Amino acid sequence: MIRVLFRCCSYYSLYGHVENMAREIQRGANSVPDVEATLWQIPETLPSRILEKMKAPEKADDVAEIRPEQLLEADGFIFGFPSRFGVMAAQCKAFFDATGGIWATQALAGKPAGIFWSTGFHGGGQELTALTAITQLAHHGMIYVPLGYTFGSGMYEMEQVKGGSPYGAGTYAADGSRQPTQLELDQAFHQGKYVAQITKKLKI
Secondary structure (H helix, E strand, C coil): CEEEEEEEECCCCCCCHHHHHHHHHHHHHHCCCCEEEEEEEECCCCCHHHHCCCCCCCCCCCCCCCCHHHHHHHCEEEEEEECCCCCECHHHHHHHHHCCHHHHHHCCCEEEEEEEEEECCHHHHHHHHHHHHCCCCCHHHEEEECCCCCCCHHHCCCCCCCEECCEEEEEECCCCCCCCCCHHHHHHHHHHHHHHHHHHHHHH
């Protein structure tokens, strides 16, 4: 039996939007037989007093923080983050910056990875955030797994607001009050399942 260990997802979430997506992605990945998908939080870098002023909720206490070296244990990944001016949040960049030793050995080369994200509004970088994040995967030699149009009719939805693109699942947070819609969560579930299936195939 092939057992696939999937770091699904390593995510950073300030107000919970990305976390909600991550939990749905984990469900999708775990729906694939012989896949063990786990959630990991990327460590916070902001001081607690700043988080209080930003009215950020407490981090999920059922999801452990990930250390860079734990990436070596996994067969595949999906990384999630909010967008900051069209690029991943600084907390995620700091995490990738801490993987220099792993990069030097190219120990993650050939492992599949997907990405998902949250932006405030339509001009917040839904696709730009994905494009700029791909550089982190490329330097590690990871195999980027986009969604393409595998989500079917959900990719062509025009009657309601929906984040995401062929690059990965996404959501809009607006002023922070908007949470992922069912359609966005369905796309997240699909991404988890799809990337887990690709990971399983590559391991075989």
